[in-house]
Amino acid sequence: MARSADGERWLWYTPRTADCLPLDPEAYPSTVYDGEVVPWPDWACKAPDGGIHVDARIAAIDVHLARAPRGRDELTWNCDFQVLLATRQWLSRIEDLVDGRQVALGQVFVGGKALPDWATINESHATELFSSGGWSKVCPICGRISSVLRGKVFFSDPRIQGRPLIIASNEIMVREDEVIRRGLRTPIGAFKPSLVGFRRGREPA
Numbered sequence: 001m002a003r004s005a006d007g008e009r010w011l012w013y014t015p016r017t018a019d020c021l022p023l024d025p026e027a028y029p030s031t032v033y034d035g036e037v038v039p040w041p042d043w044a045c046k047a048p049d050g051g052i053h054v055d056a057r058i059a060a061i062d063v064h065l066a067r068a069p070r071g072r073d074e075l076t077w078n079c080d081f082q083v084l085l086a087t088r089q090w091l092s093r094i095e096d097l098v099d100g101r102q103v104a105l106g107q108v109f110v111g112g113k114a115l116p117d118w119a120t121i122n123e124s125h126a127t128e129l130f131s132s133g134g135w136s137k138v139c140p141i142c143g144r145i146s147s148v149l150r151g152k153v154f155f156s157d158p159r160i161q162g163r164p165l166i167i168a169s170n171e172i173m174v175r176e177d178e179v180i181r182r183g184l185r186t187p188i189g190a191f192k193p194s195l196v197g198f199r200r201g202r203e204p205a
Helices: 176-182
Strands: 009-013 030-033 036-039 044-046 052-054 063-065 075-077 084-087 103-110 113-123 135-138 145-148 153-155 165-168 171-175 194-198
Touching (some): 084 171, 103 165, 171 176
Parallel strands (some): 063 103, 153 194
Antiparallel strands (some): 030 036, 044 052, 084 113, 103 113, 135 145, 165 171
């Protein structure tokens, strides 16, 4: 992607693995979704149209999983709500960019015991990616923006300008200059990162 007119670009890291991690049904109350009984954490939200997602008003999320991450992956995700999980070793390279208020880390539990090598990373009222041929909708309860991406992908919210770290849905975005300065490598289990810019004055597609 060409550099945006405003100069800033972010590297977009997203999990490659399809082997997502289910929530521990014993750790949560349940609800019925699409005819199935599913775990219902206190950080979840159900929109009037039935869509379920992470409540946009929450930053730090602790997750109780049915099993631990497997293999060498350093970036993975929860199946039910697409909560991002990363190893603390990889996060240690960018942890100073986590402000603890808008972007926060949470704990990961299996069988009631914390996994010290893993953390969740989430952003409250996350700025979503948009695209030239996609569409988006906003949850009227929590304000979460959900987007379908088609065509050229970009940020359109000017509030992201100057931010070195953005967590959008199940993606980690690190500003290009910070990646270069830190020598940040792609986490194992993530796709090769794409570059995403900002389009001033563009409305969500």
